[in-house]
Amino acid sequence: MAQRIRVTELGQERQCTKCGDYWPDDAEFYYRKNGRSAQPCKACYAQLPSRKARKAGATA
Numbered sequence: 001m002a003q004r005i006r007v008t009e010l011g012q013e014r015q016c017t018k019c020g021d022y023w024p025d026d027a028e029f030y031y032r033k034n035g036r037s038a039q040p041c042k043a044c045y046a047q048l049p050s051r052k053a054r055k056a057g058a059t060a
């Protein structure tokens, strides 16, 4: 699975595999795993079905 990286004048950005958006490749937008950015981005991670279900409780 190829990671999509692009370099802007602000620095390196990484494409989220889930939402397809580019975000700065740092700890503010991606969780770090073994020193590398983990997919998906934090915004998508918060919306993962398992997480959503946990937050919403039993109601679908």
Ligand SMILES: [Zn+2]
Pocket: 016, 017, 018, 019, 020, 021, 040, 041, 042, 043, 044, 045
């Ligand atoms: Zn994303």
